[in-house]
Amino acid sequence: MKTIVNIFAAFCLTLSAASFASDDRQYDHFPGLKAPTMAIALCNISRYNELLAQIIQKDEISVADMTKVHELTYTLENAIGKLSEDLLEAKVDLEQVHLASETLQVAIIKRHADLYLAITDAFSDNDACKVNSNE
Known part of the structure; x- marks a missing residue:
């Protein structure tokens, strides 16, 4: 019986190691806000930087916070791309x-x-966020 348990444990460890070694998980992607103009890009950066700052200032960042960070980076990446x-x-x-x-x-x-x-x-344009909001 002890041999069967050892074989099963070794099998589980092998599967676990293989899954970590080839961690090809596909993560869900969020539809970030588009930035068709520089004004909208700047507005999105302002708004989403504020959200990011609020999250990272927390003493503890939860899984839900991490998901929110992941989500808002799509909008920020679109905005930075437009600015670039x-x-x-x-x-x-x-x-x-x-x-x-x-x-x-x-x-x-x-x-x-x-x-x-x-x-x-x-x-x-100081009013870019008010005039060109695309949310």
Whole structure:
């Protein structure tokens, strides 16, 4: 009988070790809020950073809190992605403005400055969250 118990225990340990070694669990994914504009991206970052800060300031973070963190990161990732894309475009346009200013090319300055300002305008719009809420 003792041999059967030992064999069963060894079998269970082997299965357990195999499952840990190849932990290919598929986690549920949440539909993060989209960030179609920079203003909405900034708004989402503001709102969801506040939620994240509230959770991580707790002395103990529960499983439900961890799930909430997992969920809100999708929205934050979408917002950061939008900012990254738009800021890369803004960088290119600003560089065109810079270069055109060195050679006094007014048309290029105006065209690229307009593009740059259209992208970065959301940084100075204090009412972005109120006007562009997508929740």
